[in-house]
Amino acid sequence: MRPNPLVEAITTPINEWWCRSLDPVDVAVLDSGVDATHPDLANRVAASYAVENVNGDPQWRDVPGPADNDVFGHGTAVAGIIAKLAPNARIIDVRILGPEGEGSAACFVHALREAVRRNWKVVNMSLAMPQRFADVARPLCEAAWHQGQILVSATRNMPRPDLGLPAEFATSISVDSDKFEDPRVYRFRPGEIIEFVACGEAVTVAAKGGGYTTRSGTSLATPVMSGLCAVLLGIFPGLLPFEVRSALKNHAQMAESEVMADRSRSLADSA
Amino acid sequence: MNSARRPLEHFGILPESADADLLRLVLTTAVETIDADEGSLLLRDDGTGDLRFAMTVGDPDREEKLIGERVPVGRGVVQLAAATQEVQIGAPTFRDIKQTERETGGPEAIIAAPMISGSDVIGVLTAVTFKHGRRFGGAEAKLYGRLATVAAVLIEQHQRISGAEGRIAVQTTAMHPKHNKELNEIDQALSRIASRHPQALSHIAAIVANFEAAIEY
Numbered sequence: 001m002r003p004n005p006l007v008e009a010i011t012t013p014i015n016e017w018w019c020r021s022l023d024p025v026d027v028a029v030l031d032s033g034v035d036a037t038h039p040d041l042a043n044r045v046a047a048s049y050a051v052e053n054v055n056g057d058p059q060w061r062d063v064p065g066p067a068d069n070d071v072f073g074h075g076t077a078v079a080g081i082i083a084k085l086a087p088n089a090r091i092i093d094v095r096i097l098g099p100e101g102e103g104s105a106a107c108f109v110h111a112l113r114e115a116v117r118r119n120w121k122v123v124n125m126s127l128a129m130p131q132r133f134a135d136v137a138r139p140l141c142e143a144a145w146h147q148g149q150i151l152v153s154a155t156r157n158m159p160r161p162d163l164g165l166p167a168e169f170a171t172s173i174s175v176d177s178d179k180f181e182d183p184r185v186y187r188f189r190p191g192e193i194i195e196f197v198a199c200g201e202a203v204t205v206a207a208k209g210g211g212y213t214t215r216s217g218t219s220l221a222t223p224v225m226s227g228l229c230a231v232l233l234g235i236f237p238g239l240l241p242f243e244v245r246s247a248l249k250n251h252a253q254m255a256e257s258e259v260m261a262d263r264s265r266s267l268a269d270s271a
Numbered sequence: 272m273n274s275a276r277r278p279l280e281h282f283g284i285l286p287e288s289a290d291a292d293l294l295r296l297v298l299t300t301a302v303e304t305i306d307a308d309e310g311s312l313l314l315r316d317d318g319t320g321d322l323r324f325a326m327t328v329g330d331p332d333r334e335e336k337l338i339g340e341r342v343p344v345g346r347g348v349v350q351l352a353a354a355t356q357e358v359q360i361g362a363p364t365f366r367d368i369k370q371t372e373r374e375t376g377g378p379e380a381i382i383a384a385p386m387i388s389g390s391d392v393i394g395v396l397t398a399v400t401f402k403h404g405r406r407f408g409g410a411e412a413k414l415y416g417r418l419a420t421v422a423a424v425l426i427e428q429h430q431r432i433s434g435a436e437g438r439i440a441v442q443t444t445a446m447h448p449k450h451n452k453e454l455n456e457i458d459q460a461l462s463r464i465a466s467r468h469p470q471a472l473s474h475i476a477a478i479v480a481n482f483e484a485a486i487e488y
Contacts, residue, residue, distance in 0.1 A: 032351070072351040074359075097354050099345030104354060127355055130390055157358040157409075158385065158416045177409055201409050207364040211374050214362040216409050 005236040009247040012235070014184055014228075022088035022234030027226055028120040029082065030111045031075030031127060033095030036066035038076060040206045044083045046090040051107040051114075052098050058110035063095070071099050073208035077215050078126045078223045080206030085183060085227030088234040092120055096127070105129050109136050112166075116144045121233060124226040125153045125172075126219035128164025137165050145171040145241050150233070152226040154218040155194045163193055173229070173245060177201060177221035186224065188252035196248065198224040279314065279325045288466040290429045291326075294422055298396065299328050301418040305382070305411040307398035309333065312386075312422065313342060313349060314394040320344035322353065322395055352383035353392045358412040358419075359383045380407045384415040386423035396422055 012020075026046070036045035048063035063069045070076045079091050094115065096107040108129045115123045123144065129137060144151055153167040155176050167174035174193065177200025180186065186198040200221030207213040229244055239247070284290045294312060302310035309329030313322040322342040327334035342349050348361035361381040366372040378399035386394040396419040398407070464471055 032354075071345060072347075072354070074351060074355070128357070130356075132390070157412055158356065158387070159413070159420055160387070179408075202406055204368060204370065207374075209364070211364040211366050212368050212370060213364045214370070214380075214406055216360045216407070217358065217412060219357070 005238055006243045006246065009232060009236050009239060009243065010250045014251045017231050017235060018087075020235045022086075022231060023237050024088050024090050025086070025122060025230040025233045025237075026092055026120040027082050027086070027089040027122040027124060027230050028092040028094055028115045029075055029079045029124050029126075029223075030094045030096050030108065030115065031078050031124075032072040032097040033063075033069035033075045034079040034091060034093035035068040035070045035073075035076040035206070035208045035210075036093065037068050038080065038206045038208075038210055040080050041076070041083055041091065042066075044089070044091050045079070045093050048093040048095070049111075049114075050095040050098075051111045053104075053107060058107045060110065060114060063093075065093075068208065069093055069095050070208045071095065071097055073213075074126070074219065076208045077203075077205035077213070078124060078219060081183075081203070081220060081223035082124065082227045082230065085224060086230035086234070089122075089227065089230040105133055109133055109140070112137065112140050116140050116147075116149065119147060119149060121148075122150045122152065122226050122229050124223055125151065125166060126222045128154060128156050128167060131162045131165065134165055134168075138169060141166050141169045141171040148240055150226075150229045150241055150244055152222055152229060154222040157217050157219075168193055171241070173225055173248070175200075175218060175222045175225050177216070177218045183224050184228070186228075186248075186252055188249045190249075195245075196225055196252070197221070200224070284426070284429055289469045290425065290466075293425055295326060295328065297418055297422050297425065298326060301396060301415055302328055302398055304414060304418075305398055305407065307382075307400050307407075308378075308402070310396070310398045311337065312394060312396055315353065315392055316341075320353075322349055325394070348381055349383045349395050349397060352385045352395050356385050356387055356392060358385070358416040360407050360409075360412055362406055379403060379405050382407045382412055382415045384412070384419035386419045386426070388423050388427045393423060393426060395419070 034045055045066060048065045048069045050061050050063050051058050082089050094111045096111045097104050141151055151166060151172040153172040153174050155167045155174055156164040166172040174195055176194045176197045178197045179201035180199040183199045186196055189195055198221040200218055201216050202214055203220045204212050205215050232244060232247060233239060279291060298310050298312055311324055312326040314325045315322055321344055324337040324340045327337050344350055348359045352359040364374045366374050378401050380400050382398045384396045385392045
């Protein structure tokens with residue numbers, strides 16, 4: 001009898017994931033665009049789009065590629081991390097930041113709606129939308145969860161009253177940043193709203209226009225988790241969002257105190 | 272300087288005022304705390320979205336050259352910080368992944384932290400270093416983000432107080448139309464004192480209270 005995929009996902013050591021046969025997985029990158037002409041992203045960007053603010057309304061348009069669709073270089077760095085970590089990831093580039101820098105929150109919501117409608121398997125959001133969009137964004141994220149999509153979102157770097165959306169939603173795998181030597185190593189923080197902490201410090205990333213640069217922050221930690229999700233789903237395509245989260249939690253580093261706290265919480269829940 | 276009006280004055284902050292000194296103190300503290308070489312405060316032009324240099328610490332000559340200079344919308348790490356409302360850390364671009372052949376000039380590293388008032392970005396606080404191989408990290412970015420928030424609150428409070436003072440002056444003159452000229456003169460004198468010698472305000476308050484008590488009784 002074939003083992004339960006969740007059990008197999010939990011018991012397969014993370015180092016062995018890359019030795020398995022990986023199905024292709026669509027990973028949408030909602031960001032400043034992606035430079036698909038960068039050597040690291042050659043033949044990795046399956047499609048490019050732009051959501052632009054036209055007279056106050058977000059408008060979706062196709063960007064013929066491969067092209068440099070990136071305005072700021074942020075999305076290229078993010079996509080480069082995913083491409084490197086997940087050889088099976090098919091990058092879907094959705095540019096939501098325009099050169100004018102305005103209307104990006106409305107464009108972000110529009111892009112998320114489209115990502116849900118098109119059912120791209122993993123959606124990486126290394127940006128945060130303002131709190132006033134919570135009522136619009138929450139049902140979209142719930143719809144994504146119910147149809148099996150994996151949303152991966154960055155928490156804010158800035159001290160603000162909120163942690164950032166969609167990172168605050170339980171339907172999203174939310175990510176903070178720290179320094180790790182190995183990008184496949186990450187932490188899980190049980191009981192925290194922002195549950196995962198991944199490598200986002202002094203990361204060498206692909207630069208818009210070719211070449212490489214160094215960046216830091218939650219924006220760079222988020223694609224690490226998206227890449228890991230893409231690899232996991234490449235091995236076990238049928239995993240549901242809660243199963244992906246469980247597998248990721250199981251493979252995460254946890255401090256001894258966190259392990260004990262987590263066990264106490266589990267015991268309390270089952271009592 | 273490429274503009275007759277300095278960016279800080281656009282927000283009603285005179286260059287020699289106590290609020291400008293306080294902003295400079297915040298910027299200097301920020302730069303020194305993370306051991307950067309220079310730091311700048313850029314303010315957003317609402318009309319165009321461009322960011323304009325309002326203040327620079329670290330090199331007085333560069334400050335004279337930079338004040339009023341524009342960073343056009345949609346360009347670089349500074350505008351990325353404004354567009355995303357997040358702290359951004361930048362470094363030069365290299366041709367190779369081992370980062371030996373440098374492709375771009377400029378500083379070795381930069382932090383850009385947005386100054387947010389309500390839901391709007393009113394400016395960006397930056398730090399740069401020219402030390403070879405130096406990079407800024409997440410802890411420095413968080414600290415810079417906090418200090419950018421302090422700078423934003425300072426400007427926000429200045430605007431609120433200026434607005435309230437203006438409303439009070441208008442109300443007072445409306446209530447006593449025969450004495451408009453005198454009231455205006457008093458109001459202008461107080462505004463000048465408030466911006467040049469804010470420590471004198473408590474003395475003036477005491478003098479006015481004593482005077483009022485003397486003429487009432």
